[in-house]
Amino acid sequence: MSFTQCTKKIALIDCNSFYVSCERLFNPKIRKKPVVVLSNNDGCIISRSNEAKALGIKMGEPYFKEKNIIVKNDVQVFSSNYSLYGDISRRVMRTLKRFNSDIEIYSIDEAFLDLSNFPDKEVENVGKEIRNIVLKWTGIPTSIGIAKTKTLSKVANHIAKKKQSGVVSLIGIKDIDPILEKVEINDVWGVGKQLTKFYHQNGIYNAKQLKNKSNTWIKKSSNVLSSRTAMELRGVSCINLETTSSKRKSCVVSRSFGKRIENFQELKEAVASYALNASEKIRSESLIAKSITILVRTSPFQSRYGFYSNSKTIDFPIATNNSIEIVKAAVSGLESIFKNGYRYQKAGVMLSHLSNSNNGKNLFSSKKDEKINNLMKSIDNTNYRYGRSTLSLASAGIQKKWNMKKEYSSKIDTADFYSLPTIKVN
DNA sequence: TCTGGGGTCCTAGGACCC
DNA sequence: TCTGGGGTCCTAGGACCC
Numbered sequence: 001m002s003f004t005q006c007t008k009k010i011a012l013i014d015c016n017s018f019y020v021s022c023e024r025l026f027n028p029k030i031r032k033k034p035v036v037v038l039s040n041n042d043g044c045i046i047s048r049s050n051e052a053k054a055l056g057i058k059m060g061e062p063y064f065k066e067k068n069i070i071v072k073n074d075v076q077v078f079s080s081n082y083s084l085y086g087d088i089s090r091r092v093m094r095t096l097k098r099f100n101s102d103i104e105i106y107s108i109d110e111a112f113l114d115l116s117n118f119p120d121k122e123v124e125n126v127g128k129e130i131r132n133i134v135l136k137w138t139g140i141p142t143s144i145g146i147a148k149t150k151t152l153s154k155v156a157n158h159i160a161k162k163k164q165s166g167v168v169s170l171i172g173i174k175d176i177d178p179i180l181e182k183v184e185i186n187d188v189w190g191v192g193k194q195l196t197k198f199y200h201q202n203g204i205y206n207a208k209q210l211k212n213k214s215n216t217w218i219k220k221s222s223n224v225l226s227s228r229t230a231m232e233l234r235g236v237s238c239i240n241l242e243t244t245s246s247k248r249k250s251c252v253v254s255r256s257f258g259k260r261i262e263n264f265q266e267l268k269e270a271v272a273s274y275a276l277n278a279s280e281k282i283r284s285e286s287l288i289a290k291s292i293t294i295l296v297r298t299s300p301f302q303s304r305y306g307f308y309s310n311s312k313t314i315d316f317p318i319a320t321n322n323s324i325e326i327v328k329a330a331v332s333g334l335e336s337i338f339k340n341g342y343r344y345q346k347a348g349v350m351l352s353h354l355s356n357s358n359n360g361k362n363l364f365s366s367k368k369d370e371k372i373n374n375l376m377k378s379i380d381n382t383n384y385r386y387g388r389s390t391l392s393l394a395s396a397g398i399q400k401k402w403n404m405k406k407e408y409s410s411k412i413d414t415a416d417f418y419s420l421p422t423i424k425v426n
Numbered sequence: 427t428c429t430g431g432g433g434t435c436c437t438a439g440g441a442c443c444c
Numbered sequence: 445t446c447t448g449g450g451g452t453c454c455t456a457g458g459a460c461c462c
Contacts, residue, residue: 039430046430062429080430107433107462192460223436225460252432301429348431405428 008237009115009123009146009171012153013096013130015089016141016161018109019047022088023078025139026412034075038063041256041405042079079406087414091138099130104242112150112241120172127167146171150239151232154189155180155207180207180233190229198222207233247287247354253278254295254348257402261344267296268331269397274349275330276396279323282351283380288319290353292326294333299345310337321357322372323379327393 015021019037024030034051038044045061055073057066063077070077089108097103102114118126127144134142145156146169153170159179160168170176186196188207202221204210210218211233219227228238253274261267271294282289297309312333320326330349379391 041428041430043429060429064428067428110462190460194459223459225436248433250433254431256430299429346430350432 007116008148009118009120010148010150010153010237010241011113011115011123011127011130011144011146012106012150012157013111013113013134014143014145014157014161015092015109016143016166017047017049018089018140019078019080019085020049020052021140022085023081023410023412024049025088027410030076034073035078036066036070036075037078037080038408039080041258042407043256046080077408079409081409081412083413084410088138088140092134092140092142095134095137096130098133099126102241102243105245112153114241114243115146123171124167124169127169128165131166142166144168148235149232149237150241151189151229152176152235155183155233158183158187176235177208177211180211183207185210188229188233190225195222195226247285247356249354250350250352251278251282251287251289251354252348252350253281254346254350255404256346257344258405259402260299261402262342264334264338264340266397266402267338267344267347268334268395269400270402271296271330271334271347271349272327272393273396273400274347275327276323276393278349278351279321279326280380280383282354283321283357283376286357287354288321288357289316289326289351290319290355291315291351292329292333293350293352294330294337295346295348295350296334296337296344297346298342302343305343308339308342310339312337319353319355321376323376323393324372326351327395331395 017035020035023035023037032051033049034055034057035049036045036052036057037047039046042063045057045059045063045066048057048059052075055069055075057069057075063070069075085108092109093103093105093111096111096113100114100117104112106112113130115123115126123146127146131142131144134140143157143160144167145153145158145160146167147153147156148171156168156170160166170179173179183206185191185199185205185207186193188210191199191210198221199205199210204213210230213230215227215230218230231238255270255274257270261270275292291313293311293313295309295311298305298307300307300309314329314333316325316329334347382391
């Protein structure tokens with residue numbers, strides 16, 4: 001054990017109201033206006049501009065509940081457009097990588113960046129430079145928090161969001177207790193609803209109080225994750241930067257339907273089509289799945305129709321990423337859990353126990369497997385070139401009456417030349 | 427009428443073994 | 445009356461994140 005622990009400096013870069021900012025990029029008219037972006041099916045509000053927040057519109061709230069405020073204040077509404085957000089996200093991340101390749105892309109709008117190589121006195125200015133460059137090159141405004149651990153950089157980021165400069169560094173501050181005291185316990189990274197309740201019962205209301213609680217008590221009455229959080233608040237790094245993107249362990253495709261489904265045939269089409277998407281996804285990452293879970297449920301908010309939720313897991317004899325096999329399993333799983341007389345609201349497919357495909361060869365591979373692999377590859381290539389589901393399986397349906405509702409889409413796709421907005425030059 | 431989607435990790439408890 | 449005592453491995457479900 002060494003005592004010469006070298007101090008880390010970790011920056012958390014978070015894009016401000018990311019989805020809203022993406023929509024604003026191509027629509028200058030909404031720059032100063034209140035804007036919200038809706039989840040799939042135009043269900044909930046998942047991104048809000050500051051102006052929308054100021055109106056009291058809540059995060060995660062169903063759209064229909066906020067409709068009055070929205071109409072009254074001329075709030076601009078958008079259906080979510082993930083191909084646009086994904087594309088802008090990649091541009092932001094690429095820009096960040098210029099400062100250091102030791103980066104962990106944490107989510108579509110967040111990344112941890114290792115700034116340990118910069119002297120203490122400089123990190124705040126480096127943060128400001130990162131912020132400026134990202135804004136200049138991508139048009140996306142960010143908030144940046146810098147500290148010794150990931151959890152503390154989250155705290156710093158939380159404070160940075162409310163500051164004009166958008167950058168806060170806790171590096172070099174001897175006593176951060178007065179700062180932590182102002183951070184409510186439920187705003188600490190890793191503390192959710194349940195833990196907040198538990199901490200409140202034990203007299204812990206802010207980050208400072210958790211930091212000063214004994215580790216043994218935390219571990220005993222909660223778990224290792226909680227004690228890790230407390231350690232990180234003390235400036236001891238326990239959660240490493242995951243700079244190499246490890247392969248995922250599961251892959252979910254699930255959706256709510258644009259309208260309720262009651263008959264088996266339509267549900268089957270939906271499930272088959274999700275299974276198809278999921279197999280395409282894992283093939284693109286050279287993964288194979290050992291098992292598949294099929295999930296269906298009715299709406300939990302409409303009890304008068306009766307609630308039903310069920311799932312079925314099926315193991316493949318040999319791990320696979322073959323669409324035909326996966327769709328077949330998905331349909332047979334659905335048959336075993338489908339019950340007549342319910343209004344289904346959502347279905348999904350999860351592929352799990354994923355592992356490397358080794359180019360589709362294993363101990364038992366045969367000529368026939370090779371043929372199937374080639375077939376899958378050419379399906380993927382065709383769909384990549386000519387658009388999703390150019391080639392599909394008949395069971396996935398053609399009409400797709402159950403497809404999502406998307407009333408307010410900006411229809412901008414920066415990855416598709418023909419849907420790019422046009423600029424008039426006089 | 428209308429309430430998202432996609433991940434990870436940990437733990438308790440059951441099955442099984444000697 | 446009293447019904448062992450460890451281990452390991454796996455899974456379902458919970459809690460958390462964005």
